[in-house]
Amino acid sequence: MSDVATPTDILKENVWTSNPIFMQVLGICSALAVTNLLINTWIMTLGVVGVTAMSNLTVSLVKSFMPRKVRMMVQTLIIAFYVIIVDILLRAYMPDISRALGPYVGLIITNCIIMGRAEAFAQSNPPLISIWDGLTSGFGYMGVLLTIALFRELLGFGTLFGYQVLPNAFEPWIIMVLPPSAFFLLGILIWVAKSIMIKQGEPVA
Amino acid sequence: MNYFVIFLGAMLVNNIVLVQFLGICPFLGVSSRISTAIGMGLAVMFVMTIATIAVYLIQVFLLVPLSLEFLQTVAFILVIASLVQLVDIVMKKVSPPLHRALGVFLPLITTNCAILGVALLVMNREYNLPESIVFAIASALGFALALFIFAGLRERLELYDVPKAMQGAPIALVTAGLLALAFMGFAGLA
Numbered sequence: 001m002s003d004v005a006t007p008t009d010i011l012k013e014n015v016w017t018s019n020p021i022f023m024q025v026l027g028i029c030s031a032l033a034v035t036n037l038l039i040n041t042w043i044m045t046l047g048v049v050g051v052t053a054m055s056n057l058t059v060s061l062v063k064s065f066m067p068r069k070v071r072m073m074v075q076t077l078i079i080a081f082y083v084i085i086v087d088i089l090l091r092a093y094m095p096d097i098s099r100a101l102g103p104y105v106g107l108i109i110t111n112c113i114i115m116g117r118a119e120a121f122a123q124s125n126p127p128l129i130s131i132w133d134g135l136t137s138g139f140g141y142m143g144v145l146l147t148i149a150l151f152r153e154l155l156g157f158g159t160l161f162g163y164q165v166l167p168n169a170f171e172p173w174i175i176m177v178l179p180p181s182a183f184f185l186l187g188i189l190i191w192v193a194k195s196i197m198i199k200q201g202e203p204v205a
Numbered sequence: 206m207n208y209f210v211i212f213l214g215a216m217l218v219n220n221i222v223l224v225q226f227l228g229i230c231p232f233l234g235v236s237s238r239i240s241t242a243i244g245m246g247l248a249v250m251f252v253m254t255i256a257t258i259a260v261y262l263i264q265v266f267l268l269v270p271l272s273l274e275f276l277q278t279v280a281f282i283l284v285i286a287s288l289v290q291l292v293d294i295v296m297k298k299v300s301p302p303l304h305r306a307l308g309v310f311l312p313l314i315t316t317n318c319a320i321l322g323v324a325l326l327v328m329n330r331e332y333n334l335p336e337s338i339v340f341a342i343a344s345a346l347g348f349a350l351a352l353f354i355f356a357g358l359r360e361r362l363e364l365y366d367v368p369k370a371m372q373g374a375p376i377a378l379v380t381a382g383l384l385a386l387a388f389m390g391f392a393g394l395a
Contacts, residue, residue, distance in 0.1 A: 032226040076286065080279040088275060103325035106278045110318040112230055179224050180385040187378030195370040 007132055014136035019193070021144045021186075032182040034104055034145075038161050041149035043097050047086040047105065049138030052114045055079045056134030059122040075118045076109075083109045113137055148185045152176045208339045211332075215343035218392060221319050222351040223385040228319030232352060233377055237363075242356035244303045246349030250342070252292055253320050256285050257341035260324040261334055281324050319348055355384060 021028060034044045058078045066074050087105045090098040098105065108114070117137050122130040153159055156176030158166035175181050221227045228249070236242050260281050268274050297304045323344045327337045358380050367376050 028226075028229050032229065073283075073286065076282055077279065080282055084275060084278055087278070103322055103329055106325050107227075107318045107322055109278055109282055110321050178389060179226065180382045180389065182226065183378050183382030183385055187375045187382060190378065191371055191375040194375065198370055 007129070010129070010133050011136045014133065015140040015143065017197075019140040019144065021141060021190070028186065032148075032179075032186065034101060035149040035182055035185075036152050036156065036177055037100075038146065038149045038153050040097060040100055041145050042161075043090070043094065044101060044104065044108075045138070045142035045145050047083075047090070048108055048111060048114070048141060049135060051079065051082040051086060051108055052117055052138045053131050053134035054082050055114055055118055056122040056130040057127055058082075059118045060125060060127040060130035063123055071123070072119075075115060079114050079118070080109050113141060144186075144189060147189060148182065151185055152181060156181075208336065211336055211339050212343040215340050216347040216350070217388065220347045220351055220388050220391075221322065221344050222348055223381070223388045225322065227322040228348055230318075232348075232355065232381070233374065236352055236356040236377075237359050239353065239356045239360060242352045243349075246345075246352050248292060248296070249319065249348055250345035252285070252288055253323055253345040253348075254338065254341045256288050256320050257324055257327060257337050258334070259284050259288065261327065261337050264328055277325075277328065278321075281321055285320050285324070319344070351384065351388075355381065358384070 034040045055075070055078050059075055062074070062078075083106065086108065087098075090101070090105060117134055121133045125133070150160070153161075153176075154166065155173045158164060158170050158172050215221070219225060222229065222232050231245055231249070263280055263284060264274075264277070268277060268280060273280075293304075323341055327340055330340075332340060359377065362376060362380065
């Protein structure tokens with residue numbers, strides 16, 4: 001990434017043209033599991049956005065003091081620090097959601113997106129723009145997950161954020177609650193995104 | 206009998222990749238060839254078993270007595286990172302071709318959610334040491350099995366004419382979905 005990247009470029013790039021999920025298929029590990037209900041996905045992705053932004057900021061601030069050899073370790077520790085804060089906040093204020101997400105909150109730490117952004121962007125850019133990069137990457141991730149969760153909750157339970165939206169006569173699709181649907185929906189979503197990109201003439205990796 | 210139930214449950218019924226969605230990154234990344242899939246499976250199996258034992262001991266003898274449970278995530282990730290480094294060094298010495306083949310994915314075991322995920326699951330379910338080891342080995346076998354089947358499917362897929370927009374990740378994910386669907390068949394086992 002060159003130093004002429006403007007905030008709008010970064011936004012477009014992170015949310016669309018090199019969306020971490022569509023183009024790089026990163027960080028879907030801890031993510032597919034929480035997309036069966038919108039509320040869980042919402043909280044989880046908020047956590048990821050916060051952690052990505054804050055760890056990008058921190059990495060960018062301390063990058064000049066960090067010996068290159070141990071930078072991976074330092075980055076991991078910084079990310080772990082913020083993940084623990086998110087975990088403790090969730091346990092204190094939203095015990096139900098914390099239980100539903102289970103070990104997956106702790107697994108934010110192994111989300112490749114966060115590490116990837118810290119390494120690829122924050123390591124070589126000033127703090128403010130790094131926060132922005134972290135936020136937008138998080139938004140790109142959030143957008144995809146919320147879309148998947150929208151379909152899974154709507155078709156699997158007939159509800160949105162826990163509110164009944166489809167009539168009672170609607171027979172819920174059990175498969176939408178089960179794990180395979182997450183794979184199918186993500187596959188279809190990436191397919192659609194790629195088709196649009198090919199139409200627009202964007203280079204597709 | 207209890208161990209058997211844990212074993213079957215972790216390997217087939219709650220397969221970490223296909224049902225719990227852990228370790229999808231390497232699952233999609235190194236599954237284009239059967240030979241690399243086997244190598245990755247073995248590396249994960251080795252790391253996962255040792256990591257679970259190490260993590261268990263740290264939890265019981267260090268974190269709980271000092272009431273530092275909130276440091277769980279950091280402690281675990283550090284242990285796993287150093288173990289991966291060890292495997293990396295050993296493999297480089299013992300089998301350079303395999304080391305070259307696995308390339309960037311070996312360091313990525315550190316960020317393989319499956320390893321940390323299994324460690325956290327073991328703590329969540331409050332298994333004792335032998336149960337944890339059985340759980341770790343079975344999970345790793347489940348991972349290797351899923352990876353192996355998936356790599357076989359993908360080698361076949363290469364021969365077919367997949368639409369351009371469908372190539373790569375989308376078709377892989379749909380395949381993984383079908384595989385997950387097949388694994389749902391094990392649901393009644395344990």
